[in-house]
Amino acid sequence: MLNGEKLIRRPLRWGMVGGGRTGQVGYKHRTGALRDNTAYRLVCGAFDIDPARGKDFGVNIGVDADRCYADYKTLIAGEAKRADGVEVVTVATPNFTHYEITRACLEAGLHVICEKPLFFTVKECREIEELAARKGLVVGVTYGFTGHPLVHQMAAMVKKGILGDIRIVDLEYTHGFNSGDDVGASEAVKWRTNPKTAGPTFVLGDIGTHLYYLSEIVLPHLKIEKLLCDRNAFISTRAPLEDHATVLMHYDNGARGRLWVSSVDAGNMGSQRYRFVGSKASVSWSDAHPDQLIYEIQGEPPQILHHGMPYLEKESLACDRMGALHTEGLGDSWSNIYLWIAEAIDARNRGDEAFLKTHHYPGIAAGTEGVRWLENCVRSADAGSVWVDFQ
Ligand code: NAI
Secondary structure, eight states: OOOSOOOSSSOEEEEEEEOOTTOSSHHHHHHHHHSSSSSEEEEEEEOOSSHHHHHHHHHHTTOOGGGBOSSHHHHHHHHHTOTTOOOEEEEESOGGGHHHHHHHHHHTTOEEEEOSSOOSOHHHHHHHHHHHHHHTOOEEEOOGGGGOHHHHHHHHHHHTTTTOSEEEEEEEEEOOTTSSOOTTOOHHHHHHTOHHHHOSOSHIIIIIHHHHHHHHHHOTTOOEEEEEEEEEOSSGGGTTSOSEEEEEEEETTSOEEEEEEESOOTTOOOEEEEEEEESSEEEEEETTSTTEEEEEETTSOOEEEETTOTTSOHHHHTTOOSOTTSOOOHHHHHHHHHHHHHHHHHHHHHTOHHHHHHOOOOOHHHHHHHHHHHHHHHHHHHTTSOOEEOO
């Protein structure tokens, strides 16, 4: 069980680009990074596209006024002049800015934690991977629920063979918040539905990459061989981007996968649902009831496994924060993700290659794989929803 004790030598000096007062995801980053008080200290930020609002916000959450910067360039330049300058920067801005901000931070010698979808193309991911490796820096990526202890329970059960051979992978992330048209839409919807600012996809990148990365955590041994993606814009002004998509996947062990993402699933508040079916048993988990894992053995009554209980696998108990009986949710998951990235940064700074070899955290490979999956989905969908080999 994690209780916030020190796991790295000292808290990292941390800054944020984006994630300000009007940002949807900024608070989740601060929840993740600051919960333990032993992994990160928020020292600076360029929190907002509007510099005055960003400064006002930064001061209001306790950042020194002279370290609330107008933009990421002045942040990098200003912090470079200080002996106690920032060491790691989170990029929580719209998709089209991820690549240039990440590259600039890495070139300045700063570690980066970047939002998903990481970049627009695999080519960009590879360039950044090469730059980070050359500089000896970490790039972390934040897939929100993948630090939840019951996700790691599912992974441990699959690894131990408790489910048998994996046959069916069923993944859904749907909501109805974009069921209506975009007249008068918020800035967050406007940039998400424009290919120039969102990239080659809307819901596939926005929510599908979460499903895909979580399935990779649970099934690291399975690789997709081919897929078929069907995408559609029910609100036609969003085309060529999609507000709804279905992806069928064939895995290298013969397993079959189905993934459904939608932002026009009117009325649904269930959000994320995962089911992994093996030859002996299945597990299902949903973020609507994150404390519970449904474990079904063929021919036996279903069981509900609760987070934090001693009957769970050690991998799950090791990242539990709240303990059984008390709810464990998205904030706890983000805290784990941030902690695992902090441990990677600390190890990188110490040159501890042995630690890094076995330490699991969502790094550049996780971000790249998400972008690679998106490229394959788009290639399939735009060729008329045909099967394509996974490249
Ligand atoms: P948003 O539109 O709600 O907020 C964007 C924020 O960035 C605003 O505060 C805006 O003022 C600021 N901003 C924009 N350009 C900037 C710049 N050049 N410099 C400094 N600040 C700038 O967007 P949202 O929903 O917060 O999404 C941001 C990123 O986070 C996206 O890449 C999105 O895909 C991702 N995201 C990830 C989630 C997760 O669970 N991991 C959840 C929601 C979003």
